[in-house]
Amino acid sequence: MSEYDDAIRLEPGDGPTRRTGTFTEDWMIGNAVNGGFVMAAGLQALGEHLAADPAEETKHSDPVVMSAYFMTASAPGPFTVTTDLMRCGRMLSTGQISLSQPGSDGTPVERMRAIASFGNLEQVDTFKQSTPPDMPPPEQCVSSEQAPPEFLANMRFLERLDLRLDPATAGWALGKPSMKGVIRGWLRLKDAREPDTTMLMMALDALPPVAFDLGILGWTPTLEFTGHIRRRPAPGWLQVSLSSENVGGGMMEEDASIWDSTGALVAQSRQLCGVRLSTGRNG
Template identity: 50%
Template structure:
């Protein structure tokens, strides 16, 4: 008898219910999901979203989820406590709090539904980013050594960046504040709604393309999920239009292999501090 190997992502968001406290779950944040000084914000949002998925039952998929990052998370045990605020016919809304050693790291408010039942009608003026084929893009294996040292999670990804948006890696940032490319997990796990929460925060910070290397910690991240993604590569674009007062916004779009816009996000992050 063989045992199925679980994806690193599934292990990264795995939860164990507490036998004596309803709505409480225990997690183990892995060192492989670190970026800069803490665990990646998208992975943390997926952990909290997973907990709320378990609470909502008939509404398993996050539809709109917002997280406020209160302190940097570190590898190790974490506790997620949830509260269901409302259960409706199409959506359920709740909150989640992720903490470590009694210190709250993340507070989330989210509405969950069932993306498998959404209306298939689409009216949009949005268009997917035009990218060279994945084999003509720049893989993680070509990333600068200092970037990999800051972002262990990149080794979990099969990320292929558009050569037109990686001038920053050669000391030639475009100044446009845009990075885009192809994404899938290195272990072959297919995308689903919880993975999209990670993907919304998976690319290098767009401040790299502004000539500002370094860690850009997230203050707040909101993700809107529009459909369940089809199997295969995801196309992802991150961009910013405004850096001011030491903070910048980062907008993301995630398109699936069928050419559908499956997730949109916006986050506010702190600009990297001068070395």
């Protein structure tokens, strides 16, 4: 079993709609568990619910769309996912996900609530799609392992990834952000596990925040995230591109697109993030 599969493994909880797991420090960014990994855990629970539900005759196994709200940051430790199957249709099956953790007094604290739809992406016809950006091959890009030790010390999540940033969008790491609001890179899991549709939702939130390329180096917590999975990814590297056009009012959006090793668009997302312009602003 891969490191990723072991970390996302769930156990039956109290009743058919509840499953439990444990977040470890290995998947943390700063003081919180990576939001993409939290979403992947929620999707894993809903997928298992669908697979076991007798009403789910079409066996929808691929997440297609997910809209998630983050109420509080997830921490290392046990968590519970409660799922509610809302509708089983011919093309899609839709359910609600609530992920919670015990608070300081033992009372459950909800970390994330989401609605997600599953379908079958085994064969997808493509009429039109965006093309991947022109980037150097992975071996000519900047590995996250080259980041300063003090940066990596608070980014345990990056140790789980093989991340190579396009040099043209990595100037922020040297104190020279381009101020264009773009970060691109190649991505795969460090343990060589090949990507699947659930892992793609995590990959949409795996790169450093695009705010870094705007000289904003503080925490940018996700408030709302909507991701679309377009097809099952081919084995190999994922090519990820982040961008942002609007920052203001203490918030910014971050758009992400992922192409697989064949150049096919496999996932897209938009998230609304909190941002503090006074933190680490350069330029």
